[in-house]
Amino acid sequence: xxIKPKLEWHETTSLKAPYIYWRDTLIVLHNPTKVFVxxxxxxxxxxxxxxxxxxxxxxxxxxxxxxxxxxxxLECIAGALQTKLKPLITRKYACKDILVEL
Numbered sequence: 001x002x003i004k005p006k007l008e009w010h011e012t013t014s015l016k017a018p019y020i021y022w023r024d025t026l027i028v029l030h031n032p033t034k035v036f037v038x039x040x041x042x043x044x045x046x047x048x049x050x051x052x053x054x055x056x057x058x059x060x061x062x063x064x065x066x067x068x069x070x071x072x073x074l075e076c077i078a079g080a081l082q083t084k085l086k087p088l089i090t091r092k093y094a095c096k097d098i099l100v101e102l
Contacts, residue, residue, distance in 0.1 A: 026064035
């Protein structure tokens with residue numbers, strides 16, 4: 001199955017309102033020179049904690065909202081985004097038979 005999700009991105013230096021109330025989001029932690037991590041997060045963002053390895057860096061949150069029909073493929077989208085951005089910290093996303101076009 002091939003999916004082509006519509007992503008809406010927002011950037012912020014800290015998690016604050018209205019972002020903390022969002023659910024089912026993609027989170028990219030980055031600075032101008034490097035991407036640190038790509039996360040798929042299904043709970044409210046107020047519960048999100050960045051990986052401890054990035055605490056020594058200064059970074060920005062890039063928060064992505066996926067269109068409603070593709071929310072169920074959030075982990076697959078995160079995996080495709082991770083392959084494209086090549087972050088320092090990689091996650092394992094189990095995604096079979098689904099191809100994501102970004």
